[in-house]
Every structure is written in structure tokens, then in C-alpha cells.
Amino acid sequence: MTIAAPEHDVHDSGEQQVRRRELAAFLRSRRERVTPEQVGLPRGPRRRTPGLRREEVAQLSAVGVTWYTWIEQARAAHVSAQVLDAVARALLMDPAERAHLFALARAADPRTEAECTVAARSAVKIVERLAPYPASLQNARYDILHANRPFAQVFGDPAELPPADRNCLWLLTTSARWQRDFLDRDEMLRDLIAKYRAGMAEHMAEPVWKQRLDRLLAVSEEFRELWERHEVAPMSPHVKRYRHPVVGLIRLEHRTMWLAPQAPAQRVVAYVPADEESEERLERLAELAGEQGTA
Template sequence: MNDTKRRQELAQFLRTRRERLSPEAAGLSTSSRRRTPGLRREELSQLAGMGVTWYTRLEQGQDILVSPQVLESLARVFDLNAAERDHLFILAREQVPADPYPLTSTISPQLQSTLDTIGNPAYITNPRWDIIGYNQAMVRVFSGSDAFSTHERNILRSMFTNPLQRTRLRDWEKEARGTLALFRAGSDRYVQEPWFKDLVAELQQASPEFREWWPQHDIQSAYTGRKELYHPLVGLLILQTSTFQVIDAPDLRMVIFTAAEAETARKLIRLTEPLQAQLTG
């Protein structure tokens, strides 16, 4: 198939999938009169997080380069199955999409041992944002109990449905929006996975803010800013966040919190002093 024919096939594929989408299924108002079936290009481009002019050129079969992230976004909006997703990538990029990494749900004893030797709060999370490994400093600073509850072990769920997050975080909205943008940026490979769809559907129902912000498609590739929270024993903590990929498990990230200023450093010592004694004893 030559390039012109391939782009024509892509244009036809996009058009037919757009026309199959009902406004009701996409959560859009149907009060206005529609002359054609399905979604308008303006509506589709908004749901997919791209400009309408750019999407129109794509649907017209013009010669433009399409990133995997854009195609994953379209696959999600169109709710394509695995075969349809492959077909979309082949028509647009002449290659099949990268398969998702397996969703890791546990860590090795060696990795847990590494966490335990870190004096500062640290945890490991997977693409679903489940906390699958953490140290006791993390618990003392962020939980206030001896262990994270099942609810607390999913960061996204806890952020949007746990009332304590709103009182403990100095700027809950900023943190919640940033968390959501990070989750979306790291979930391109997983948009067709059942767990991804279930988690998004659950939070859309449980949280008005999630329901409002999710369609905005904000993306943030990394979080390196400060996290400010109130601890019931020591008051305000200002923490710096550092994130690392786990090389032998590329779907995992290790996050370590350090003090961003001297007063917080003193408070962290107070909170974690018994643990430091165990590490050096």
C-alpha cells in the first residue's frame, strides 16, 4: 500500500469510528440538532485533547506525522479493541503499537530491603498508582498509623476520595491536578486495559473534581516540585520529591521525599528518629 492509499484508509477509518460514537455515550449534550451521525470533529478533538484543525487534517488524509500518544488518545476515545488499535497504528505510523508492560503488583525482597535502608520517606508505585512497596518513614510522615490501609495504597483513589487528603495537603487542588496529569501521562500504554477503564469509571462516579478534570487531558511528564502537607504531630512539612525508574522493572517508579528546608529537616528527624536508630544499631 502506497502512502497516499494508506492515508486515505486512515481517513476513512477515523471517519467511520467518529460516526459510530454517540454524544450520549461521550457524555455530551444532545440538545442541538445534528445533521450527521456520531460526534462532530470539534467534539471528538476536544475529547482526544487535540486541536480541531489538526484532527481535521488527519481525517482528510493529509500528510502529517502522528505521535503514539495521539493515537493512544484516539484509541481511548473510540474505545477500540486490540485489533482495531493495531490497525490504527499501522495506518498512521506503519507499525504496531508497543504492548503495555505487565502490571507489576509486588516487589522483590531485595527492592524492599533497599526501601528499608532509606532514611527518608520512600515508596514504589506501579502504573495503576498502587503503592506496592514503602518504608516505615513513609508511613510515619504520610499515614499516621503503623501501615497504609488498602484504600491508601492507591494514590489516585486516596487523593480524590479520602477527605483527609483535603485537610492535610496545603494546596489540595494543585496536588490533585498534578497527580491526575502524571497518571494520564504514564498511562498511554494501558488505556485499553480493564483495570484502567475500571479505575477511571470508579473515580468519575466518586469524585466531582475527577469527573470535571479528566476530560481536560492535562499532561505532566514528571513531578519534581515541592509537596506541602500538615502533619498532626509536627505541623507543616515542605518536602522535595525525586522520582526514579526501577531498571529491572520498567513499569515501576521509586519516589523519595527529602526536606526542602531546614525546619522540615528537623521535623523529619523527630518523626523518623526511632527508625534511624534501628538502621544504625
């Protein structure tokens, strides 16, 4: 049976065509770097192709030879995440290569571990250098990957929580301390849920995003009601009020700095005093911490 070649949409943009060509070239380059011995195939005496043949990649990834050939010829308009996952495994791609593959195809990586939850050492240094201002390192799901000492003093130390609970959305929904001390908590929760929904649109196929959502939906009727509103919101600076049990009211402006435009997306969130009184109270907290450290 003859399979007809895929027809590209006449409205395909120049960017889409460039992406298909880049994807094709990237796959060819990875295929040529993998030897038959690395994937348990015999080399054979008459092999002239560097690396693997197309039909061998198709066999290893359980993808049709014709379809894989079209991908490498930039003739496949849409490549599924399942095919990309299988091909990435067959070509022994490392995490950086895998992320690049999915980015070129504009597909969400279905692997749960696709988004890194480990804080880079350089990012940790940035967060620590922001003291006496509270600061944290977060990923796109609002998981807190690292927090400096001022953050722990104002909001509580995430390191004391189970890893699954070190998430701003979870804490705003379930933490008695955050519900008590965050004077704008209701507004913050509604805003953060809207931002999570907007961010999730780019990660619908990633199980870890759905797992986070399902956990919140299961424990909080308030969260379920807000989620059903289908509100979305962009990232933007804003001032919020916090009532600290020792130094009193602190008004902080949230400032976000993305560390990289591509996945795994991580950002430094700094909490900058919105007025002189708030700055003085943060400095007082730092002094108290110093006194406790020398006691």
C-alpha cells in the same frame, strides 16, 4: 482465493523495519522451542521441523496460516493485540517473553494482570534504606506497592488500607487525612490527574487502567471535572507542604527513580526535605518512632 501480501508504508522508518524483523525472529525462536507434546499435538513419524510448524501455531492461536506466516517473515506492518495474545498463549510464553513480544510490536497487553503489582525484594530494600526520609515504591498507575516507616508516619500507612485503595490518585481524591494534611492538595490532584492521563496514553488497551479511572469517575464529581479538562503533565521534581499533627509543617521535594525502562514499570519515590527545619522534623518523627518501639 489468493490473498495479496501486505504493502508496507513507504514512510516506514528504519526502526519499524528492525522491530518487524526482531518480532519475526523472536516468534521463530519460541516456536522452535515448543514441542508438539507440550500443546497436545501428535509428533508424527516424518517431522523434521524443530518444535512446531507455522500452520500448527496458526491452528492453536486461531490465526490464519497466511497471516501468521507474514508475521514470521517480517511482512506484517501492524499486528493486533488480540493476535499477539493468542500467539503468546499458543507458544506457552512466560510473563517476560510475553512482555517482550508486546514491546516489539508496540502494542498494549490486554490482560488485566499484565502489569505486576508485586514489589521486588531489591526494590523494597531501597525504599527501606531511604529512612528517615519518607519513600514508597509505586507502579505507573501510582499504586503504592510498598512504603517505609517514615512514609507511614507522615502520610498514613498504606498497609492498613484495602489493596484497591493503596493508590495516590485515589487517596488524593477521597482520603479525609490527605485532604486535611496536604496543604497543596488541590494543585497536587490536578497535577496527578494530568500525569495519569499522559501515562494512560500508552496503556489504553489495559483493562486495569480503565478500571482505576472508572472507579474514580464514579465516586468524585471533582475528579470528573478535572478529568474533562484533558490536561497532561510530565514527571518532574516539585516541593509540597504537609501539616503533620505532631511535628508541624514539613516541606518535601518529590524525587523519582525509575527502576527499569520497560514494563512492568516501577519507581521509587523519595520525599526529600526541602529545608533544614523540615529535615529536623523528620528526624524528630524517627526519634518518636524509636521511643514508641522501645516503650
